[in-house]
Amino acid sequence: xxxLTELQQKDLQYIFHPCSQxxxxxxxxxxVIKKAKGIYLEDELGNRYMDCVSSWWVNLFGHCxxxxxxxxxxxxxxxxxxxxxxxxHEPAIELVERLHKVVPKGIDKFLFADNxxxxxxxxxxxxxxxxxxxxxxEKKKFISLANAYHGETIGALGVGxxxxxxxxxxxxxxxxxxxxxxDCFYCPFKKNFDxxxxxxxxxxxxxxxxxxxxxxxxxxxxMVQGAAGMKIYSPKYIKKLREITKKYNIHxxxxxxxxxxxxxxxxxxxxxxxxxxxxxxxxKGLSAGYYPMSIIxxxxxxxxxxxxxxxxxxxxxxxxxxxxxxIGCRIAVEVLKIxxxxxxxxxxxxxxxxxxxxATELFANHPNVGEYRQIGLIGALEFVKDKxxxxxxxxxxxAGYEIYKIALKKGALLRPLGNIIYFMPPYIITxxxxxxxxxxxxxxxxxxxxxxx
Ligand SMILES: *Cc1c(COP(=O)(O)O)cnc(C)c1O
Numbered sequence: 233x234x235x236l237t238e239l240q241q242k243d244l245q246y247i248f249h250p251c252s253q254x255x256x257x258x259x260x261x262x263x264v265i266k267k268a269k270g271i272y273l274e275d276e277l278g279n280r281y282m283d284c285v286s287s288w289w290v291n292l293f294g295h296c297x298x299x300x301x302x303x304x305x306x307x308x309x310x311x312x313x314x315x316x317x318x319x320x321h322e323p324a325i326e327l328v329e330r331l332h333k334v335v336p337k338g339i340d341k342f343l344f345a346d347n348x349x350x351x352x353x354x355x356x357x358x359x360x361x362x363x364x365x366x367x368x369x370e371k372k373k374f375i376s377l378a379n380a381y382h383g384e385t386i387g388a389l390g391v392g393x394x395x396x397x398x399x400x401x402x403x404x405x406x407x408x409x410x411x412x413x414x415d416c417f418y419c420p421f422k423k424n425f426d427x428x429x430x431x432x433x434x435x436x437x438x439x440x441x442x443x444x445x446x447x448x449x450x451x452x453x454x455m456v457q458g459a460a461g462m463k464i465y466s467p468k469y470i471k472k473l474r475e476i477t478k479k480y481n482i483h484x485x486x487x488x489x490x491x492x493x494x495x496x497x498x499x500x501x502x503x504x505x506x507x508x509x510x511x512x513x514x515x516k517g518l519s520a521g522y523y524p525m526s527i528i529x530x531x532x533x534x535x536x537x538x539x540x541x542x543x544x545x546x547x548x549x550x551x552x553x554x555x556x557x558x559i560g561c562r563i564a565v566e567v568l569k570i571x572x573x574x575x576x577x578x579x580x581x582x583x584x585x586x587x588x589x590x591a592t593e594l595f596a597n598h599p600n601v602g603e604y605r606q607i608g609l610i611g612a613l614e615f616v617k618d619k620x621x622x623x624x625x626x627x628x629x630x631a632g633y634e635i636y637k638i639a640l641k642k643g644a645l646l647r648p649l650g651n652i653i654y655f656m657p658p659y660i661i662t663x664x665x666x667x668x669x670x671x672x673x674x675x676x677x678x679x680x681x682x683x684x685x
Contacts, residue, residue: 239264239276260637268295271658271665273645281645284669285656288647289458289490291521293570294660300522300566307562316344316556323561330568331527334499336508339529343548344556348489348515349383351526352451354550355511356387358530359449359483362537365546368481371448375439377413381459382451382487391451394459409443411436411450413457414465417603417614418622430468440476449483449511454501455607458490461652462612464605470505483510483534489526493517494571494580494659497608510534520567525560579659584609586663587655587670594674600681612654615677624651631680638676644669646676653677 236244240261248254249262263275271294273281283291293300311321328342343358345351356374363371376382376391383389389398391408398405412435416424421431440447454470457463477484486509491501495517502509511534515526538548554560570576584606591611595604602616615631617623625631632648639646646653646669655669 234259234261236261237264237276260640263640270294270296271661280643281640282643282665282669282672283658284644284646285654286658287521288516289495289656290516290519291658292493292517292567292576293520294658295521297520299570300520300563303562303566304522304559307559311558313554313557313559317551320556321558321561323558323565324556327561327565327568328527330565331529334568334571335512335529336500336502338508338510338531339512340532341530341535343528343530344552345526345528346552346554346557346560347383347524348513348526349385349388350552351489351513351515351528352382352388352391352487353385354528355451355485355487355513356391356449357550358511358528358534358548359485361546361548362483362534363448363481365537368445370446371481373443373446373448374408375411375436375447375450376408377436377452377457378410379413379415379457379460379463380410380451380453381457382453383489409439409447411439414469415463416465417463417605425466428466428468430466430472433469433472436473437476440480440482444480444482447480447482449485450477451485451487453487454491454509455496455504456491456501456610459649461614461649462605462610462654462656464607464612467505470502471507474505474507474509485509485511485513487513489513489515493567494576495608495610495656497577497580497584499571499577518567519560519563522563523557523560524554525557525564527564576659580609583659583661583663583666587611587666590666590670591655594670598674598677600677609659610654610656612652613673613677615648615651615653627651635676635680638679639672642672642676644672644676646673 243262244257265273266276267274271283273283314321343354345354360372374391378393380391380393382391384397386404389401390406392398393410414432450473474484486502488500492514498504510531512529518527519525538546540546588606591604595601595613599619600616602614602619602622605612617625632651632653635653636646636648653673
């Protein structure tokens with residue numbers, strides 16, 4: 233056990249941290265962050281860490297952003313919370329008015345929740361209830377993709393397929409149908425991005441052709457399967473999926489929780505395929521890492537299926553206590569203003585180009601990088617034992633985790649996904665900081681490999 237500060241001791245005495253084996257904290261005690269500014273976190277001992285993963289993909293414009301801090305002060309002096317049934321407020325109204333202008337065409341009504349997983353639960357319930365109320369009563373099943381991640385509540389796990397999160401709870405879960413999805417690094421059709429016609433859509437197509445009478449919705453993470461390891465796939469897959477779901481009265485649910493708000497270079501990832509979903513879940517970047525909040529966008533067609541006299545019993549009786557919280561809404565309004573006024577999509581394009589150039593220089597020929605892939609301002613390294621055979625390091629070696637620990641000592645927070653090391657920095661990162669992030673990553677990988685020998 234390392235020597236601990238008083239705060240670390242108290243933390244470990246009481247707190248069970250998320251997504252952790254607490255025994256690991258014997259070797260890597262919690263870093264108690266005292267303050268943060270821009271892309272830097274600073275702990276109680278004065279160590280600084282570059283936040284290269286936007287604190288779990290939420291922080292778009294830096295920590296303690298001046299613009300957002302200011303509006304929070306203003307908002308809490310006016311209204312901090314009010315129940316959202318029968319009551320409303322200006323921040324929520326301004327937010328949906330602005331959001332409506334930037335979401336894909338056809339998304340016209342908005343529901344509020346307080347985190348990503350709850351928005352997924354709501355999307356599934358809305359789709360199911362819609363079909364119950366419009367005569368397609370057999371439509372009770374959901375299809376999702378292999379390797380999908382949609383959150384970790386029981387309903388969301390049913391459409392998820394990342395084994396470490398799901399396997400223990402299988403007996404509790406209402407398992408959806410899993411379609412073999414795109415997996416481009418291991419493409420069974422031996423295609424690459426230039427010649428791909430989304431041949432891998434065939435499994436989804438078969439499942440839908442054979443079961444469409446029972447299918448309520450298909451849910452996807454458009455363009456990038458995040459938690460699966462930043463797996464980027466072709467928009468052609470989404471186009472094909474949109475066509476067939478339309479044909480068979482199946483909802484297409486876009487989980488934009490991670491990829492929405494500019495991350496892939498478009499405001500929403502669905503735009504790459506130039507099609508609209510029926511239901512769209514937004515969270516994470518929506519409130520820029522300041523406040524837990526999510527929004528579900530739906531079509532008027534879905535909305536209308538719930539609109540009738542109360543006694544008909546078709547209301548959507550789902551609520552979260554903090555739904556539509558005014559502080560969260562006011563923050564999200566500011567996020568959208570920043571996007572517009574500071575031309576953030578152009579910023580992402582420019583910095584993304586720089587990241588691609590530099591990362592390719594450093595990693596394209598690295599013997600242990602099977603692939604460097606990128607879209608917008610997400611870059612990911614597929615860390616392998618053997619580049620030619622794509623053989624992976626034994627998962628027991630926890631290579632990603634070891635590299636993460638080395639990088640922390642060098643001042644970068646590069647939390648990996650298994651053996652995928654990725655960059656998902658706040659959009660305010662500078663070119664010099666991109667250089668430094670990549671250098672630390674390269675040095676950490678090389679140090680890990682050298683220590684193994
Ligand atoms: C993070 C995430 C979720 C879950 O959101 P929470 O706010 O953590 O509950 C769902 N889907 C995707 C794609 C995510 O990245």
